[in-house]
Amino acid sequence: MKLTILGGGGFRVPLVYGALLTDRAEGRVTEVVLHDLDAGRLSAVARVLAEQAAGVAGAPAVTATTDLDEALTGADFVFSAIRVGGLEGRANDERVALAEGVLGQETVGAGGIAYGLRTVPVAVDIARRVARLAPDAWVINFTNPAGLVTEAMSRHLGDRVIGICDSPVGLGRRIARVLGGNPKEAWIDYVGLNHLGWVRGLHIAGRDELPRLLADPDLLGSFEEGKLFGVDWLQSLGAIPNEYLHYYYYNREAVRAYQQAERTRGAFLRDQQAHFYEAVAEPGAKALDVWDRTRAEREATYMSENRETAGAGERDADDLSGGYEKVALALMRAIARDERTTLILNVRNRSTLSVLDGEAVIEVPCLVDANGAHPVAVAPLPDHATGLVCAVKAVEREVLAAAESGSRTTAVKAFALHPLVDSVNVARRLVEGYTEVHPGLAYLK
Numbered sequence: 001m002k003l004t005i006l007g008g009g010g011f012r013v014p015l016v017y018g019a020l021l022t023d024r025a026e027g028r029v030t031e032v033v034l035h036d037l038d039a040g041r042l043s044a045v046a047r048v049l050a051e052q053a054a055g056v057a058g059a060p061a062v063t064a065t066t067d068l069d070e071a072l073t074g075a076d077f078v079f080s081a082i083r084v085g086g087l088e089g090r091a092n093d094e095r096v097a098l099a100e101g102v103l104g105q106e107t108v109g110a111g112g113i114a115y116g117l118r119t120v121p122v123a124v125d126i127a128r129r130v131a132r133l134a135p136d137a138w139v140i141n142f143t144n145p146a147g148l149v150t151e152a153m154s155r156h157l158g159d160r161v162i163g164i165c166d167s168p169v170g171l172g173r174r175i176a177r178v179l180g181g182n183p184k185e186a187w188i189d190y191v192g193l194n195h196l197g198w199v200r201g202l203h204i205a206g207r208d209e210l211p212r213l214l215a216d217p218d219l220l221g222s223f224e225e226g227k228l229f230g231v232d233w234l235q236s237l238g239a240i241p242n243e244y245l246h247y248y249y250y251n252r253e254a255v256r257a258y259q260q261a262e263r264t265r266g267a268f269l270r271d272q273q274a275h276f277y278e279a280v281a282e283p284g285a286k287a288l289d290v291w292d293r294t295r296a297e298r299e300a301t302y303m304s305e306n307r308e309t310a311g312a313g314e315r316d317a318d319d320l321s322g323g324y325e326k327v328a329l330a331l332m333r334a335i336a337r338d339e340r341t342t343l344i345l346n347v348r349n350r351s352t353l354s355v356l357d358g359e360a361v362i363e364v365p366c367l368v369d370a371n372g373a374h375p376v377a378v379a380p381l382p383d384h385a386t387g388l389v390c391a392v393k394a395v396e397r398e399v400l401a402a403a404e405s406g407s408r409t410t411a412v413k414a415f416a417l418h419p420l421v422d423s424v425n426v427a428r429r430l431v432e433g434y435t436e437v438h439p440g441l442a443y444l445k
Contacts, residue, residue, distance in 0.1 A: 002075050003031070004033045004137075006068075007036060008036045012081065013034065013081070015295075019328070029332070030060055033062075035064075051287050051288035075137045076134075076136075082143050088270055091267040092438065094267070100426050102426060108420070110415060116149070117403060118440040120403035148194075159348060162346065167195065170323055171225065175199060176204070187204075193361075193363055194361075199240040224243065250310070257309045276290060341367075342367055343366055344365050347361065352376070352378060355390055392419070399414045
């Protein structure tokens with residue numbers, strides 16, 4: 001099978017390739033094509049992959065190209081992990097938003113909207129090319145904002161595009177672990193949008209063990225989300241929220257922490273990855289070792305401002321290993337070999353959540369087989385969660401409308417309707433600020 005990775009010069013590609021190296025079954029990926037606009041980045045990542053594959057019999061062959069059509073032609077699976085505007089763009093997203101006193105995180109609030117506005121047109125172009133050059137391919141979308149971008153691509157690819165994220169998987173794993181269960185055997189009742197979902201039950205051997213966790217303050221406060229949100233708040237909710245909901249429930253504290261930080265997360269990653277590419281380019285550099293050290297620092301500092309605000313301390317060692325590459329591999333196996341499994345994915349709603357239409361992309365447990373991902377029926381969300389989901393989905397729809405029409409007025413509306421943007425005037429200034437720093441938003445008129 002041929003796997004094409006768009007954004008193949010990206011830092012996380014070795015995680016995917018490492019997962020492929022463990023696959024020995026018939027029908028496995030034998031060819032990996034990396035695509036990126038930056039040949040230097042491609043070369044650096046290819047060096048890391050070559051060191052990963054050293055001594056591994058039957059390792060997938062790796063080629064690299066800056067030609068998108070060449071990369072897509074004949075692909076069986078396409079991983080889309082692009083970053084339009086690069087990490088400099090992310091740093092600008094954060095800076096412009098924080099100057100207005102609102103959140104600039106890359107998937108949440110003003111930053112997520114700005115990132116979506118410049119990413120959707122590119123993602124739509126990719127979807128159209130896939131439909132033309134590889135009509136039988138399955139697209140697995142890693143690109144943030146994952147739910148929004150998956151929905152944009154689904155308008156051209158239907159159910160053949162599936163969005164993935166490791167946040168729900170990590171959350172379910174932590175809950176199962178603290179309850180003494182095997183995460184692989186647990187059924188996670190999780191529903192929402194990408195980075196906006198809640199675990200409402202966790203079933204082990206047919207029994208929902210979440211009430212036991214919520215009733216035990218010591219147990220509840222012993223893992224990441226308990227430390228981040230606080231025991232009292234989780235007990236009030238009667239559910240365990242995705243870590244990204246910290247930006248909503250503790251927005252004022254999060255914004256203050258990011259304003260006071262020496263560097264924003266985007267600026268930190270921009271500088272860190274620039275050092276990585278420079279170091280790997282050095283003659284004689286051990287590329288895989290450089291990548292391992294850089295990844296360890298990246299994972300250890302993830303959401304550090306939020307954890308500092310909450311007094312949550314350092315991340316647990318078990319949470320530093322990533323996970324989305326394992327979801328991707330399990331998804332590919334299920335589709336390519338009909339190895340039926342259940343995964344939490346971003347897919348079209350159909351009739352899963354009655355408060356949203358069938359085309360809306362949601363994040364929910366899915367049964368996966370050779371015919372794709374099929375969302376599982378879930379109970380309705382409580383009113384407070386329904387309100388957030390509907391509000392944010394409405395914003396996503398305005399982003400899609402603005403990207404399609406090029407309407408600046410619609411872009412302002414998208415910002416103004418977001419729960420974390422508190423003024424229409426702020427929304428107008430955000431659009432002004434973002435169009436000044438992002439050439440890719442010149443289409444907004």
